[in-house]
Amino acid sequence: MTASVSLADLTAWLGAFRDLVTENRDYLTELDSAIGDADHGANMARGMGAVLDKLGQAEPAVTVDELFKGVGMTLVSSVGGASGPLYGTFFLRFGVAAGAVSELDGPALSSALAAGLGGVIARGKAEAGDKTMLDALAPALEAFDDALADGLPAAAAAAASAAAAGRDATLDLVARKGRASYLGERSAGHLDPGATSTAYLFEALAGVVA
Amino acid sequence: MIGIVVVSHSPALAEAAVELALQMVPGDRPPIAIAAGAGDGVIGTDATRVAAAIEEVASPDGVLVFMDLGSALMSTELALEFVADPDLRVKLTSAPFVEGLLAGIVRASGGASLDEVEEEARGALAAKSAQLGDDPAADPGVPSGPSVPGTAAGLRVDLELANPSGLHARPASLIAAAAMAADAKTTVENLRTGSGPVRADSSIALMSLGARTGDSIRVSSTGPGAAVLLDKISALVADGFGEL
Numbered sequence: 001m002t003a004s005v006s007l008a009d010l011t012a013w014l015g016a017f018r019d020l021v022t023e024n025r026d027y028l029t030e031l032d033s034a035i036g037d038a039d040h041g042a043n044m045a046r047g048m049g050a051v052l053d054k055l056g057q058a059e060p061a062v063t064v065d066e067l068f069k070g071v072g073m074t075l076v077s078s079v080g081g082a083s084g085p086l087y088g089t090f091f092l093r094f095g096v097a098a099g100a101v102s103e104l105d106g107p108a109l110s111s112a113l114a115a116g117l118g119g120v121i122a123r124g125k126a127e128a129g130d131k132t133m134l135d136a137l138a139p140a141l142e143a144f145d146d147a148l149a150d151g152l153p154a155a156a157a158a159a160a161s162a163a164a165a166g167r168d169a170t171l172d173l174v175a176r177k178g179r180a181s182y183l184g185e186r187s188a189g190h191l192d193p194g195a196t197s198t199a200y201l202f203e204a205l206a207g208v209v210a
Numbered sequence: 211m212i213g214i215v216v217v218s219h220s221p222a223l224a225e226a227a228v229e230l231a232l233q234m235v236p237g238d239r240p241p242i243a244i245a246a247g248a249g250d251g252v253i254g255t256d257a258t259r260v261a262a263a264i265e266e267v268a269s270p271d272g273v274l275v276f277m278d279l280g281s282a283l284m285s286t287e288l289a290l291e292f293v294a295d296p297d298l299r300v301k302l303t304s305a306p307f308v309e310g311l312l313a314g315i316v317r318a319s320g321g322a323s324l325d326e327v328e329e330e331a332r333g334a335l336a337a338k339s340a341q342l343g344d345d346p347a348a349d350p351g352v353p354s355g356p357s358v359p360g361t362a363a364g365l366r367v368d369l370e371l372a373n374p375s376g377l378h379a380r381p382a383s384l385i386a387a388a389a390m391a392a393d394a395k396t397t398v399e400n401l402r403t404g405s406g407p408v409r410a411d412s413s414i415a416l417m418s419l420g421a422r423t424g425d426s427i428r429v430s431s432t433g434p435g436a437a438v439l440l441d442k443i444s445a446l447v448a449d450g451f452g453e454l
Binding site: 039043081082 | 280281
């Protein structure tokens with residue numbers, strides 16, 4: 001059983017996330033065209049594409065903080081929409097919390113994810129139920145921690161399920177943050193694009209840590 | 211002079227808003243940097259560009275940042291984490307993008323402090339609200355004007371506006387610039403409507419008087435520079451602010 005994730009695993013996680021947002025680019029954009037500015041798919045695919053391009057060109061990072069600093073800065077300057085500062089802050093804080101190490105065990109991964117969550121909350125100032133990425137991210141982390149005693153793969157799988165459930169629960173919510181909030185009640189009945197891409201982030205993690 | 215940073219999703223929007231504001235500034239301009247778009251023609255914002263723009267116009271006087279909406283706010287807040295100088299004063303303003311930028315740039319060009327410029331910019335909807343008859347009590351952030359009523363110790367003069375546009379933006383900024391430069395406390399009221407008195411050193415407050423051609427305004431001033439200032443304002447009005 002996997003007891004920790006290496007730099008190679010983390011890089012594979014980013015690659016799998018890139019693949020998911022790229023495969024689902026049109027779907028994410030379709031969700032965003034219903035309640036936003038119809039750019040989430042294009043933005044995430046471009047941003048994660050830039051991340052992986054950069055990782056392919058640069059000398060491989062030797063520590064987790066170095067890896068994620070690069071990831072965060074690339075997202076910040078290549079995404080364009082609100083996901084840039086939000087995912088950018090998530091990965092920047094993830095890296096700082098992880099520190100200058102070359103692998104993360106379960107508790108260390110949990111701490112890094114929690115720091116990322118803290119960054120998203122600080123940046124977006126959203127709360128649970130506002131119909132944002134937080135509605136997938138927060139339950140994912142809670143499920144991760146609850147299942148960690150059963151090992152890292154179980155925790156990652158539980159996080160992925162919880163993120164997906166959180167994403168599905170955004171369907172009926174009325175948006176209170178971001179552009180969708182201008183729509184008020186009309187934002188209900190649509191999945192939140194940010195919660196949907198966050199569910200891919202945890203689907204990717206579960207795939208890599210299986 | 212403080213530095214001004216303009217953050218927008220769209221370079222065209224930012225450039226046009228700055229151009230509009232700069233029409234009001236005949237002389238020295240504050241340093242202005244635009245951080246707009248996410249590169250390659252993508253509509254969006256980029257925190258690293260915002261940080262670079264802040265550093266470009268940074269000085270000990272500080273930097274005021276105007277943002278259009280949404281991710282512009284988050285990118286700017288994130289950009290503050292990238293700015294190298296920990297002592298640099300940077301303020302993010304909730305001022306309306308177009309009106310606030312105009313009011314802020316005019317005020318900054320007169321050498322006002324970061325806090326003064328921010329307050330002026332944040333109150334920049336006052337003139338629009340007054341014109342359209344919004345409830346003033348519901349209007350946040352209007353710079354509160356009356357500080358000096360026309361006292362016995364002060365001087366005052368009543369002037370009739372002859373220029374076609376009345377106390378609109380450019381004439382108001384000329385009076386405000388003169389008032390800011392003078393060692394005097396000065397207010398202006400509109401004798402036709404009874405509105406005011408408001409601070410003469412705030413172009414936005416002056417615009418909120420809604421003074422038109424033919425209206426009489428009362429300028430009251432106290433302080434060592436009062437007489438010279440009233441002469442100056444009288445001359446501006448007599449000259450029709452250059453519009454005649």
